[in-house]
Amino acid sequence: MKPMDDIWNGIGGLSSPTTTNFQDFFAPATRPPADSTALLLRPPSTTISTLLTNSPLHEDDPNKRPPPRHFPAPDPPQPEYTEKFRRLMKNRESAARSRARKQARADELEIEVRRLLKENAKLKRLQKQACVSQVPKESKLSRTKSAPF
Amino acid sequence: MMPRDRDPLVVGRVIGDVLDSFTKSMDLTVSYNNMEVTNGCELKPSQVVNKPRVDIGGEDLRAFHTLVMVDPDAPSPSDPNLREYLHWLVTDIPATTGTRFGQEAMCYESPRPSMGIHRIVFVLFRQLGRQTVYAPGWRQNFNTKDFAELYNLGPPVAAVYFNCQRESGIGGRRR
Numbered sequence: 001m002k003p004m005d006d007i008w009n010g011i012g013g014l015s016s017p018t019t020t021n022f023q024d025f026f027a028p029a030t031r032p033p034a035d036s037t038a039l040l041l042r043p044p045s046t047t048i049s050t051l052l053t054n055s056p057l058h059e060d061d062p063n064k065r066p067p068p069r070h071f072p073a074p075d076p077p078q079p080e081y082t083e084k085f086r087r088l089m090k091n092r093e094s095a096a097r098s099r100a101r102k103q104a105r106a107d108e109l110e111i112e113v114r115r116l117l118k119e120n121a122k123l124k125r126l127q128k129q130a131c132v133s134q135v136p137k138e139s140k141l142s143r144t145k146s147a148p149f
Numbered sequence: 150m151m152p153r154d155r156d157p158l159v160v161g162r163v164i165g166d167v168l169d170s171f172t173k174s175m176d177l178t179v180s181y182n183n184m185e186v187t188n189g190c191e192l193k194p195s196q197v198v199n200k201p202r203v204d205i206g207g208e209d210l211r212a213f214h215t216l217v218m219v220d221p222d223a224p225s226p227s228d229p230n231l232r233e234y235l236h237w238l239v240t241d242i243p244a245t246t247g248t249r250f251g252q253e254a255m256c257y258e259s260p261r262p263s264m265g266i267h268r269i270v271f272v273l274f275r276q277l278g279r280q281t282v283y284a285p286g287w288r289q290n291f292n293t294k295d296f297a298e299l300y301n302l303g304p305p306v307a308a309v310y311f312n313c314q315r316e317s318g319i320g321g322r323r324r
Contacts (some may be wrong), residue, residue, distance in 0.1 A: 090227055097162075097226060101266065101312065104161035105189035111157070112187060 157188040163270055163310050166221045167233060167293055175214075175244075176206030177273045177307035186271075191312045197269075200237065200248070200257035205273060205307075207244025213276040214242040215302060216251070217293055218269065225264035235291040236260060236269070240282040254284035260313050266320070270310040274302035 158164045164171075179186040181201045186192070205214060216239045223234035236258050242251035260269050274297055276282060282300045285291060297303065314320075 094227060097266075100160055100162055101189065104157040107155055107160055108157040108188040108190075 158308060158310070161189055161268065161310065163221075163268060163308065167219065167270055168272065168305055168308060169294065171304040171306075171308075173307050175273060175275075175306040176204075177271065177309055178204045179271050179309055180204075186309055186311050188309055189312060191314075192269075194259065194261050194313060194316050197313065198259045203239075203248040203271070205242060205244060205247060210243045210245060212244040213240070213279050214244065214251075214306070215240045215274045215276055215282050215300075216242060216248055217272045217274070217296070218257075219272070219291060219293055220260060220262070220267050220269050222262070222265065222267040223289070224262075226267060227265060231289040233270075233291045233293060235285065235288040238284050240276070241279055254282065255288070258288065262313055262315055262318075264315075266312050266314045266318070268310050269313050270308060272305045273307040275306050277301050 156164070158168070159170075179201045180203075181192060181197050181199075184196075186201070203216060205216075207214075216237070217235070218237035219233035219235055221233045222229050223231040235255055238253070238255035239248045239251040240254050242248060260267065272293055282302070285296070297305070
């Protein structure tokens with residue numbers, strides 16, 4: 001069954017990082033047949049309901065059909081309602097918030113750095129200009145009252 | 150415009166969860182103990198226990214402004230059922246001055262998050278006139294957008310936010 005396993009593993013979107021077993025997506029009471037081989041060999045038109053009734057291979061013979069399972073209405077076997085799925089989604093949201101936090105801080109710092117570099121360059125320019133205009137005056141010698149003689 | 154250089158308010162989802170997109174048109178400087186708040190910086194509850202110094206820009210002393218301070222992640226960012234929690238509301242702030250010249254419509258309540266890492270957002274609006282803005286009756290489930298519409302404040306003129314978690318917090322993890 002190796003090639004089929006590869007195909008299932010290649011379907012990245014649905015699979016939970018914590019399980020590689022397709023059956024884990026369903027609540028225990030409503031698992032598809034334990035023999036996953038039969039599942040994978042089914043024709044593509046198989047629907048969720050036929051998977052759940054667990055009997056397509058015996059459809060023609062009512063005597064051999066297993067008793068229909070009773071699924072309690074408030075607990076549909078879709079992945080969305082399992083605790084595992086909800087925890088998964090919560091963790092994903094938390095991770096997304098964490099990434100957003102990190103990226104926002106990085107973006108803000110980049111903006112700050114550019115602003116400060118600009119301001120620094122401007123201040124250096126101004127200081128240079130101020131120095132240039134001062135030098136001639138400083139070279140003049142003059143006696144001050146603080147001279148010791 | 151480099152794709153990486155995006156508005157931190159958008160990346161941090163402040164624009165989205167609290168505000169709609171707007172163009173900054175006024176200077177807003179918020180400082181706790183002489184430390185200026187920059188978007189997304191982290192401050193501990195002990196650092197924000199007292200109200201910050203807030204200075205605003207503009208030119209006309211006759212233009213009045215309202216400052217809103219909210220926590221959109223109350224009580225917890227994974228389940229913010231008290232969004233937004235109003236920490237501070239100051240109205241009638243004249244341009245070029247600061248909150249100490251305005252009217253404290255809702256007194257400053259320092260952030261003390263117990264679960265997760267919260268964003269604490271400051272938003273500045275320009276008022277149509279003086280004494281035209283009133284405080285709500287309670288702090289939780291405040292809605293900045295609705296509040297602005299109710300008092301004809303228009304779009305925000307400036308905003309800034311910081312992150313805050315409980316004093317002994319370690320990155321939002323449960324104990």
